[in-house]
Amino acid sequence: MRIATWNVNSLRVRLEHVIAWLNEHRPDVLALQETKLPDEQFPADVFAELGYRSVSNGQPAYNGVALLSREPLEDIVTELDTFEDPQRRVLGATVGGVRIYGLYVPNGQSLESEKYVYKLQWLEALRTQLARELDRHERLVVVGDFNIAPEDRDVHDPAAWEGKIHCSPAERAALGRILELGLHDAFREFEQPERAFSWWDYRAAAFRRNLGLRIDLILCSDAMRSLLRSCRIDVEPRRLDRPSDHAPVVADFA
DNA sequence: ATGGTCGATAGTCGA
Numbered sequence: 026m027r028i029a030t031w032n033v034n035s036l037r038v039r040l041e042h043v044i045a046w047l048n049e050h051r052p053d054v055l056a057l058q059e060t061k062l063p064d065e066q067f068p069a070d071v072f073a074e075l076g077y078r079s080v081s082n083g084q085p086a087y088n089g090v091a092l093l094s095r096e097p098l099e100d101i102v103t104e105l106d107t108f109e110d111p112q113r114r115v116l117g118a119t120v121g122g123v124r125i126y127g128l129y130v131p132n133g134q135s136l137e138s139e140k141y142v143y144k145l146q147w148l149e150a151l152r153t154q155l156a157r158e159l160d161r162h163e164r165l166v167v168v169g170d171f172n173i174a175p176e177d178r179d180v181h182d183p184a185a186w187e188g189k190i191h192c193s194p195a196e197r198a199a200l201g202r203i204l205e206l207g208l209h210d211a212f213r214e215f216e217q218p219e220r221a222f223s224w225w226d227y228r229a230a231a232f233r234r235n236l237g238l239r240i241d242l243i244l245c246s247d248a249m250r251s252l253l254r255s256c257r258i259d260v261e262p263r264r265l266d267r268p269s270d271h272a273p274v275v276a277d278f279a
Numbered sequence: 280a281t282g283g284t285c286g287a288t289a290g291t292c293g294a
Contacts, residue, residue: 037287
C-alpha cells in the first residue's frame, strides 16, 4: 500500500501537477493539504476519471484538506473531537483496514502570535484524538503538513532557525508527545540523504539553494512500521513551473 | 540589499 501526502498550496493552480503525479506514481492514497477550495468546487470527477475516489474537507481561500483513494474511504471524520475549529484541517478515513489521517497542522506564524497558541492547543487536541484512534485501530497512518521540523537535521540552517516557528521546543515537544503514543516518523526508519527537505520558501531562490525544512511527515503505528518498506521525498514536482512550495512524501507498505 | 514570492482576492492576509 502506497500512501502519500502533498501540500499543493491551491489545488486549482496545481491540478495538472497532481494529475501528472498521480498517473506517474499511482499511490493507493494521496492526502492533499491547502486545497483552498470549497467542497462543491472540489474536482472529484477529474480524480474519478483517474480511478480515484475522493473526499474533501474544504473552505474558500484558506486551508482545506482532501483524501484521494483507489479503494473506498470509510468512517470519515473531519474534526478534532475536543477542539472546535472553523478551519478545515483534518480528514480521517479507513481504507482497506488502515486508519488514515491527513492533516494540515496550523502554521503558527511566530512564537509571539495568537496563532502559535492556537497551534499548540490544536496539537494537544490532535494527541487526544490519535490516542483514541490507536485504541481502536492497530493500523494507523497519520500524514500531512505538520509545520514542525522534528529535529535540527530537518532544518537547512539550525542556528538561524533555533527557537523560531516550526522549530521551537514547545512545537517539537508537542510532536514528541504524539510520537510517544506509539507512532514513528517513517522517513527516519531508513537511511536518507543529508539535507533532505519537503518545503522551500518561494523567496530568495530557496529551492535552488536547498534552503528548506522537512515539515511534511508520515507517521505510522507499530503495526504499520512492521509493514513499512520505504519512505522518500519526491522533489521533482518542486522543479516544475508554478510549483507548490512543498514536495510530496511517499511511503510504501507491504 | 533586513527584502525577497506566491495564492486568494480585491486591500491585505496568510504562508
